[in-house]
Amino acid sequence: xxxxxxxxxxxxxxxxxxxxxxxxxxxxxxxxxxxxxxxxxxxxxxxxxxxxxxxxxxxxxxxxxxxxxxxxxxxxxxxxxxxxxxxxxxxxxxxxxxxxxxxxxxxxxxxxxxxxxxxxxxxxxxxxxxxxxxxxxxxxxxxxxxxxxxxxxxxxxxxxxxxxxxxxxxxxxxxxxxxxxxxxxxxxxxxxxxxxxxxxxx
Numbered sequence: 001x002x003x004x005x006x007x008x009x010x011x012x013x014x015x016x017x018x019x020x021x022x023x024x025x026x027x028x029x030x031x032x033x034x035x036x037x038x039x040x041x042x043x044x045x046x047x048x049x050x051x052x053x054x055x056x057x058x059x060x061x062x063x064x065x066x067x068x069x070x071x072x073x074x075x076x077x078x079x080x081x082x083x084x085x086x087x088x089x090x091x092x093x094x095x096x097x098x099x100x101x102x103x104x105x106x107x108x109x110x111x112x113x114x115x116x117x118x119x120x121x122x123x124x125x126x127x128x129x130x131x132x133x134x135x136x137x138x139x140x141x142x143x144x145x146x147x148x149x150x151x152x153x154x155x156x157x158x159x160x161x162x163x164x165x166x167x168x169x170x171x172x173x174x175x176x177x178x179x180x181x182x183x184x185x186x187x188x189x190x191x192x193x194x195x196x197x198x199x200x201x202x
Contacts, residue, residue: 006135018099025199044077050111052174055110055174056171056174057173058167058170058172058173059114059173060116062168062172062177065164066164066165070103070107071104072134073096073100076150076157077096078093079093079146080146082094083150084146085143086147088198088201089147089150089202092114092198095191096149103180108177115157135156151195151199152199158188158195159192162189166182168187169182
């Protein structure tokens with residue numbers, strides 16, 4: 001009886017050991033898959049945030065001109081918060097600033113990766129003086145007079161961004177600059193139409 005009991009106990013121990021080994025193996029496999037997924041996700045996240053260093057003169061011209069151009073649009077939009085009483089105008093200005101501030105950050109990141117100095121803001125690029133004239137013109141205005149001037153200035157400002165964007169689409173080498181340029185063309189073309197319509201109501 002005892003030898004038989006010992007064999008049963010031994011057999012039962014072997015089964016339990018095998019089950020534990022199987023569970024451990026499955027756990028390890030699952031852990032590897034989870035780790036791989038996390039690693040892959042992190043890699044994708046890093047890739048999205050990384051700057052493609054491939055560029056040419058057209059890409060450099062794009063970030064050097066579009067960055068201060070965007071900065072002046074943000075400055076003009078910020079004036080609308082205090083000087084406009086029209087909810088449609090202030091909402092539009094908020095959207096413009098909200099869209100262009102991240103694009104400014106992106107272009108500054110690209111310029112840094114390419115070794116291009118853009119300065120501290122509102123102080124670099126050949127278009128800066130011209131573009132900041134819009135904000136200077138708007139500063140003394142309030143109410144409907146501001147709204148009409150803001151929309152008129154911003155329409156012209158947006159229209160001047162389109163050739164810059166199309167130039168890098170045609171001649172640039174950096175894929176991220178091209179994606180950004182396409183985004184600018186699409187967004188600002190739609191906003192131009194919106195502002196022209198809004199201008200008839202203020």
